[in-house]
Amino acid sequence: MQGQRQQKISEQIAHLAADFLGRESNRESLITVTRANISPDLSRATIYFTVLPDSYQDGALDFAKRKRNEFRSYVKKHTHLRRLPYFEFEIDYGEKNRQHLDTLLI
Template identity: 80%
Template sequence: MPSQRQQKIAEQLAQLAADYLSRESNRQSLITVTRANVSPDLSKATIFFTVLPDSYEDIALDFAKRKRVEFRSFVKKKTELRRLPFFDFEIDYGEKHRQHLDTIEI
């Protein structure tokens, strides 16, 4: 169970990631940040996102991973965190599966 501090930092990082990715992307695809997970020691953070259309997932993931250093600088400017975590970006397949289940009729 994440601590209250972890949850607060994760929410803040998800919002910053959404702002950063929308500003830096080429607008050929829609990147939506769904959540962020932060390790208990706050040393690692994983940002999860979805991409529309699906054909741009690999391109968007490569883009996000290339921009990790710039994103870290962006977070440093926008927050007062003393120690910044190592950032990783992943496609949120859990959200994709949930959306697929929503389309299945009972």
């Protein structure tokens, strides 16, 4: 359970990540940021995203990890956080599993 400050920062980071990845991506795939989690001490943030088509997942994850420092600069420019967290990017397999279950149930 995240505190109110953690939740607010997580939402802000997720929004910024969506803007950044949308602007920087190659447009061959669709990258959708699903959520961001931040540690209680605000030192680490994990950004979860999905990629369509699925065949571009590995490339998109490599791209996001390569752009981590640029994303850090982008967040610094667009927020007033005194100390920026270390950013991790991960594929949101939970969302993929939910989508798969939805197709099975239909």
